[in-house]
Amino acid sequence: MQVALTTLESAVRLVDDLAGLDEPARFAELALPGLARLIGCDLVTYNEISDTHVRYVDFPAGALVPATRTIFAAHVHEHPLVNHYRATGDGRPMKISDFLTAREFHRIGLYGEFFRLVSVEYQLALTLSPAGGPLIGVAFNRANRDFTEVERATLGIIRQPILRAMRRAESRQRARAALTCDRVELTDREAMVLKLVARGRTNVAIAHQLDVSPRTIAKHLEHVYRKLGVTSRAAAVGQLTQPE
Numbered sequence: 001m002q003v004a005l006t007t008l009e010s011a012v013r014l015v016d017d018l019a020g021l022d023e024p025a026r027f028a029e030l031a032l033p034g035l036a037r038l039i040g041c042d043l044v045t046y047n048e049i050s051d052t053h054v055r056y057v058d059f060p061a062g063a064l065v066p067a068t069r070t071i072f073a074a075h076v077h078e079h080p081l082v083n084h085y086r087a088t089g090d091g092r093p094m095k096i097s098d099f100l101t102a103r104e105f106h107r108i109g110l111y112g113e114f115f116r117l118v119s120v121e122y123q124l125a126l127t128l129s130p131a132g133g134p135l136i137g138v139a140f141n142r143a144n145r146d147f148t149e150v151e152r153a154t155l156g157i158i159r160q161p162i163l164r165a166m167r168r169a170e171s172r173q174r175a176r177a178a179l180t181c182d183r184v185e186l187t188d189r190e191a192m193v194l195k196l197v198a199r200g201r202t203n204v205a206i207a208h209q210l211d212v213s214p215r216t217i218a219k220h221l222e223h224v225y226r227k228l229g230v231t232s233r234a235a236a237v238g239q240l241t242q243p244e
Helices: 005-019 024-039 067-078 078-090 102-107 109-116 149-185 188-199 203-210 212-227 233-238
Strands: 042-050 054-059 124-126 135-142
Touching: 005 078, 005 102, 005 203, 024 042, 024 054, 024 135, 024 149, 054 067, 067 078, 067 109, 078 124, 078 135, 124 149, 188 203, 188 212, 188 233, 203 212, 212 233
Parallel strands: none
Antiparallel strands: 042 054, 042 135, 124 135
Protein backbone atom coordinates (compact mmCIF):
# COMPACT_ATOMS: atom_id res chain seq x y z
CA MET A 1 0.00 0.00 0.00
CA GLN A 2 1.45 3.34 -1.07
CA VAL A 3 0.38 6.80 0.03
CA ALA A 4 1.01 9.68 -2.35
CA LEU A 5 3.48 12.34 -1.24
CA THR A 6 0.86 15.04 -1.71
CA THR A 7 -1.46 13.15 0.66
CA LEU A 8 1.26 12.93 3.29
CA GLU A 9 1.98 16.64 2.93
CA SER A 10 -1.72 17.43 3.37
CA ALA A 11 -1.89 15.19 6.45
CA VAL A 12 1.13 16.88 8.04
CA ARG A 13 -0.28 20.32 7.26
CA LEU A 14 -3.63 19.41 8.83
CA VAL A 15 -2.01 18.07 12.00
CA ASP A 16 0.13 21.21 12.25
CA ASP A 17 -2.95 23.41 11.91
CA LEU A 18 -4.77 21.53 14.67
CA ALA A 19 -1.76 21.65 17.00
CA GLY A 20 -2.61 25.28 17.74
CA LEU A 21 -6.29 24.59 18.48
CA ASP A 22 -7.20 26.16 21.82
CA GLU A 23 -11.00 26.04 21.71
CA PRO A 24 -12.59 22.57 21.32
CA ALA A 25 -15.74 24.20 19.90
CA ARG A 26 -13.72 25.36 16.89
CA PHE A 27 -12.54 21.85 15.98
CA ALA A 28 -15.11 21.33 13.23
CA GLU A 29 -14.50 24.77 11.75
CA LEU A 30 -10.74 24.19 11.52
CA ALA A 31 -10.61 20.47 10.80
CA LEU A 32 -13.41 19.71 8.35
CA PRO A 33 -12.08 21.68 5.35
CA GLY A 34 -8.64 20.08 5.73
CA LEU A 35 -10.08 16.61 6.19
CA ALA A 36 -12.27 17.04 3.10
CA ARG A 37 -9.21 17.99 1.04
CA LEU A 38 -7.16 15.15 2.50
CA ILE A 39 -9.63 12.36 1.77
CA GLY A 40 -11.77 13.81 -1.00
CA CYS A 41 -15.51 13.54 -0.48
CA ASP A 42 -18.82 15.16 -1.32
CA LEU A 43 -19.66 15.90 2.31
CA VAL A 44 -17.87 15.57 5.66
CA THR A 45 -19.56 15.96 9.03
CA TYR A 46 -18.45 16.34 12.64
CA ASN A 47 -20.95 14.43 14.79
CA GLU A 48 -21.92 14.22 18.46
CA ILE A 49 -24.37 11.42 19.23
CA SER A 50 -25.82 10.35 22.58
CA ASP A 51 -29.01 8.60 23.63
CA THR A 52 -30.81 11.94 23.86
CA HIS A 53 -28.88 14.26 21.59
CA VAL A 54 -27.70 14.41 17.98
CA ARG A 55 -25.63 17.29 16.68
CA TYR A 56 -23.59 17.63 13.51
CA VAL A 57 -21.62 20.26 11.66
CA ASP A 58 -21.37 19.88 7.91
CA PHE A 59 -18.82 20.88 5.30
CA PRO A 60 -19.51 22.37 2.84
CA ALA A 61 -21.58 24.42 5.28
CA GLY A 62 -25.28 24.24 4.54
CA ALA A 63 -25.10 20.96 2.65
CA LEU A 64 -27.52 19.48 5.18
CA VAL A 65 -30.65 21.44 5.99
CA PRO A 66 -31.48 21.66 9.74
CA ALA A 67 -34.62 19.52 9.36
CA THR A 68 -32.50 16.48 8.46
CA ARG A 69 -31.13 16.33 12.00
CA THR A 70 -34.46 15.15 13.37
CA ILE A 71 -34.73 12.50 10.64
CA PHE A 72 -31.21 11.26 11.29
CA ALA A 73 -31.84 11.11 15.06
CA ALA A 74 -34.98 9.02 14.49
CA HIS A 75 -33.04 6.40 12.54
CA VAL A 76 -29.56 6.59 14.09
CA HIS A 77 -30.17 3.27 15.89
CA GLU A 78 -29.97 1.60 12.44
CA HIS A 79 -26.56 3.05 11.60
CA PRO A 80 -24.07 0.16 11.32
CA LEU A 81 -21.06 2.33 12.19
CA VAL A 82 -22.70 3.97 15.20
CA ASN A 83 -23.73 0.54 16.48
CA HIS A 84 -20.24 -0.85 15.91
CA TYR A 85 -18.51 2.02 17.72
CA ARG A 86 -20.93 1.85 20.63
CA ALA A 87 -20.59 -1.92 20.98
CA THR A 88 -16.81 -2.14 20.64
CA GLY A 89 -15.34 1.23 21.62
CA ASP A 90 -13.00 0.76 18.67
CA GLY A 91 -12.75 4.16 17.01
CA ARG A 92 -10.65 3.19 14.00
CA PRO A 93 -11.85 4.15 10.50
CA MET A 94 -14.67 1.93 9.26
CA LYS A 95 -16.94 1.94 6.19
CA ILE A 96 -20.63 1.19 5.94
CA SER A 97 -19.70 -1.33 3.27
CA ASP A 98 -17.72 -3.25 5.92
CA PHE A 99 -21.07 -4.22 7.43
CA LEU A 100 -23.75 -3.94 4.74
CA THR A 101 -23.97 -4.64 1.04
CA ALA A 102 -25.45 -1.87 -1.10
CA ARG A 103 -28.75 -3.78 -1.25
CA GLU A 104 -28.87 -4.20 2.54
CA PHE A 105 -28.01 -0.53 3.05
CA HIS A 106 -30.82 0.55 0.72
CA ARG A 107 -33.35 -1.49 2.68
CA ILE A 108 -32.96 0.29 6.03
CA GLY A 109 -34.99 3.32 7.00
CA LEU A 110 -31.84 5.35 7.65
CA TYR A 111 -31.03 5.18 3.95
CA GLY A 112 -34.56 5.71 2.63
CA GLU A 113 -35.39 8.61 4.95
CA PHE A 114 -31.99 10.27 5.23
CA PHE A 115 -28.99 9.14 3.18
CA ARG A 116 -30.93 8.76 -0.07
CA LEU A 117 -32.18 12.33 0.23
CA VAL A 118 -28.68 13.77 0.69
CA SER A 119 -27.11 11.58 -2.04
CA VAL A 120 -24.91 9.47 0.20
CA GLU A 121 -24.14 5.94 -0.96
CA TYR A 122 -20.79 5.42 0.75
CA GLN A 123 -19.45 6.47 4.12
CA LEU A 124 -16.13 6.21 5.95
CA ALA A 125 -15.97 7.31 9.59
CA LEU A 126 -13.79 7.37 12.70
CA THR A 127 -14.47 8.35 16.29
CA LEU A 128 -12.70 10.84 18.54
CA SER A 129 -14.24 9.99 21.90
CA PRO A 130 -13.53 7.51 24.70
CA ALA A 131 -15.77 4.47 25.02
CA GLY A 132 -18.83 4.77 27.22
CA GLY A 133 -19.69 8.43 26.65
CA PRO A 134 -21.33 10.36 23.83
CA LEU A 135 -20.09 9.27 20.43
CA ILE A 136 -17.97 11.96 18.77
CA GLY A 137 -16.69 11.35 15.28
CA VAL A 138 -16.12 12.46 11.73
CA ALA A 139 -17.95 10.94 8.75
CA PHE A 140 -16.88 11.21 5.10
CA ASN A 141 -19.59 10.75 2.48
CA ARG A 142 -19.70 10.09 -1.27
CA ALA A 143 -22.35 9.41 -3.88
CA ASN A 144 -20.41 7.64 -6.62
CA ARG A 145 -17.55 5.52 -5.26
CA ASP A 146 -16.53 3.79 -2.08
CA PHE A 147 -13.49 4.77 -0.04
CA THR A 148 -10.19 3.00 -0.60
CA GLU A 149 -7.96 1.18 1.84
CA VAL A 150 -5.33 3.90 1.36
CA GLU A 151 -7.86 6.49 2.46
CA ARG A 152 -8.80 4.36 5.46
CA ALA A 153 -5.11 3.94 6.36
CA THR A 154 -4.47 7.67 6.03
CA LEU A 155 -7.23 8.45 8.50
CA GLY A 156 -5.94 5.73 10.81
CA ILE A 157 -2.51 7.37 10.87
CA ILE A 158 -3.74 10.87 11.71
CA ARG A 159 -6.44 9.80 14.19
CA GLN A 160 -4.10 9.80 17.19
CA PRO A 161 -2.55 13.21 16.40
CA ILE A 162 -6.07 14.62 16.03
CA LEU A 163 -7.07 13.11 19.38
CA ARG A 164 -4.01 14.66 21.02
CA ALA A 165 -4.84 18.05 19.51
CA MET A 166 -8.38 17.83 20.92
CA ARG A 167 -7.10 16.85 24.37
CA ARG A 168 -4.67 19.77 24.36
CA ALA A 169 -7.45 22.15 23.36
CA GLU A 170 -9.63 20.82 26.19
CA SER A 171 -6.75 21.28 28.66
CA ARG A 172 -6.18 24.84 27.49
CA GLN A 173 -9.87 25.60 27.86
CA ARG A 174 -9.89 24.18 31.41
CA ALA A 175 -6.82 26.23 32.25
CA ARG A 176 -8.43 29.43 30.98
CA ALA A 177 -11.61 28.70 32.91
CA ALA A 178 -9.64 27.96 36.07
CA LEU A 179 -7.55 31.09 35.70
CA THR A 180 -10.65 33.21 35.12
CA CYS A 181 -12.19 31.76 38.24
CA ASP A 182 -8.99 32.26 40.20
CA ARG A 183 -8.83 35.88 39.23
CA VAL A 184 -12.19 36.40 40.88
CA GLU A 185 -11.03 34.72 44.08
CA LEU A 186 -7.35 35.72 44.19
CA THR A 187 -5.77 39.11 44.39
CA ASP A 188 -3.67 40.21 41.43
CA ARG A 189 -0.48 39.51 43.40
CA GLU A 190 -1.68 36.06 44.47
CA ALA A 191 -2.58 35.20 40.87
CA MET A 192 0.85 36.38 39.71
CA VAL A 193 2.60 34.27 42.36
CA LEU A 194 0.59 31.21 41.36
CA LYS A 195 1.43 31.66 37.68
CA LEU A 196 5.13 31.90 38.51
CA VAL A 197 4.87 28.77 40.66
CA ALA A 198 3.28 27.02 37.66
CA ARG A 199 6.38 27.96 35.65
CA GLY A 200 8.57 26.13 38.15
CA ARG A 201 9.93 29.15 40.01
CA THR A 202 11.02 28.81 43.64
CA ASN A 203 9.85 31.16 46.37
CA VAL A 204 13.25 32.83 46.36
CA ALA A 205 13.18 33.36 42.59
CA ILE A 206 9.64 34.72 42.73
CA ALA A 207 10.56 37.04 45.59
CA HIS A 208 13.50 38.35 43.60
CA GLN A 209 11.35 38.97 40.53
CA LEU A 210 8.61 40.74 42.50
CA ASP A 211 11.10 42.57 44.75
CA VAL A 212 9.68 41.24 47.99
CA SER A 213 10.91 38.79 50.63
CA PRO A 214 10.56 35.00 50.34
CA ARG A 215 8.48 35.16 53.55
CA THR A 216 5.97 37.40 51.72
CA ILE A 217 5.75 34.89 48.87
CA ALA A 218 5.16 32.09 51.35
CA LYS A 219 2.35 34.10 52.92
CA HIS A 220 0.77 34.72 49.49
CA LEU A 221 0.88 30.98 48.84
CA GLU A 222 -0.78 30.23 52.16
CA HIS A 223 -3.66 32.47 51.10
CA VAL A 224 -3.79 30.81 47.66
CA TYR A 225 -3.91 27.32 49.20
CA ARG A 226 -6.74 28.30 51.52
CA LYS A 227 -8.81 29.93 48.78
CA LEU A 228 -8.34 27.02 46.38
CA GLY A 229 -8.84 24.36 49.04
CA VAL A 230 -5.45 22.70 48.48
CA THR A 231 -2.37 22.04 50.60
CA SER A 232 0.55 21.95 48.17
CA ARG A 233 2.20 23.77 45.28
CA ALA A 234 1.42 20.91 42.89
CA ALA A 235 -2.26 20.89 43.81
CA ALA A 236 -2.50 24.65 43.44
CA VAL A 237 -0.87 24.51 40.00
CA GLY A 238 -3.33 21.76 39.10
CA GLN A 239 -6.12 24.31 39.49
CA LEU A 240 -4.55 26.36 36.68
CA THR A 241 -3.92 23.69 34.11
CA GLN A 242 -4.09 19.98 33.41
CA PRO A 243 -1.28 17.85 31.90
CA GLU A 244 -1.56 17.56 28.11
